[in-house]
Amino acid sequence: MTIKEEIAKITAELPSGVKLIAVSKFHPAEAVMEAYEAGQRLFGENKVQEMVAKQEVLPKDLEWHFIGHLQTNKVKYIAPFVAMIHSIDSLHLLTEVNRQAEKVGRVINVLLQIHIAHEETKFGMTFDECRALLNEGTWKQLNHVQICGLMGMATFTDNMEQVDGEFAGLQAFFEELKGNWFADDTAFKELSMGMTDDYPIAIRHGSTFVRIGTLIFGERNYNK
Numbered sequence: 059m060t061i062k063e064e065i066a067k068i069t070a071e072l073p074s075g076v077k078l079i080a081v082s083k084f085h086p087a088e089a090v091m092e093a094y095e096a097g098q099r100l101f102g103e104n105k106v107q108e109m110v111a112k113q114e115v116l117p118k119d120l121e122w123h124f125i126g127h128l129q130t131n132k133v134k135y136i137a138p139f140v141a142m143i144h145s146i147d148s149l150h151l152l153t154e155v156n157r158q159a160e161k162v163g164r165v166i167n168v169l170l171q172i173h174i175a176h177e178e179t180k181f182g183m184t185f186d187e188c189r190a191l192l193n194e195g196t197w198k199q200l201n202h203v204q205i206c207g208l209m210g211m212a213t214f215t216d217n218m219e220q221v222d223g224e225f226a227g228l229q230a231f232f233e234e235l236k237g238n239w240f241a242d243d244t245a246f247k248e249l250s251m252g253m254t255d256d257y258p259i260a261i262r263h264g265s266t267f268v269r270i271g272t273l274i275f276g277e278r279n280y281n282k
């Protein structure tokens with residue numbers, strides 16, 4: 059299937075309230091443009107340089123979602139245009155995003171990334187680290203970031219029961235935070251989980267953003 063056909067098929071199947079982020083990392087701007095022409099507007103990238111390069115040459119009504127590990131010294135490059143940062147994993151990073159957002163006169167939407175996989179290679183806070191960040195309280199004074207919810211990646215495995223358990227855990231944690239810290243905050247409503255191999259499971263557990271790359275654009279070539 060072409061990029062256009064994949065976008066149309068996935069979009070038609072998504073329940074209302076679930077938004078598709080087309081993960082275009084490692085694919086050229088032309089591929090993004092093809093998705094754009096199919097009506098796709100939300101795109102995900104995991105490298106600052108690549109995202110900035112594409113943003114410069116592509117239409118300005120595209121929504122850029124940053125989904126990779128973010129170094130504090132690079133926040134300034136994406137602060138002027140990024141729609142949402144899904145990968146906040148420390149108060150230090152949240153504070154820097156707030157600082158750079160203030161400089162450019164924006165409020166940047168962010169998600170707290172939670173480590174739910176049983177793999178050391180994945181980033182994110184543990185449930186306890188996240189509770190500690192919220193308990194500590196500084197985040198409430200950061201007026202140039204809006205915490206919109208949580209993001210997580212399941213373990214890379216064929217064991218779908220395990221993936222199911224990890225997404226269920228993140229959904230339960232989302233409800234805990236909603237109840238304890240964000241009960242009156244209508245912006246706290248997003249759950250970013252699910253990729254090519256596991257997004258139907260994520261949707262069953264309340265995902266509002268699925269981040270799909272391979273299914274839309276094909277395999278990534280990491281050797282380029």
Ligand SMILES: *Cc1c(COP(=O)(O)O)cnc(C)c1O
Nearest residue numbers: 081104125253254269270271272
């Ligand atoms: C690459 C990536 C995706 C997309 O993965 P696919 O398996 O190609 O759909 C989703 N989320 C994050 C954080 C990624 O880095």
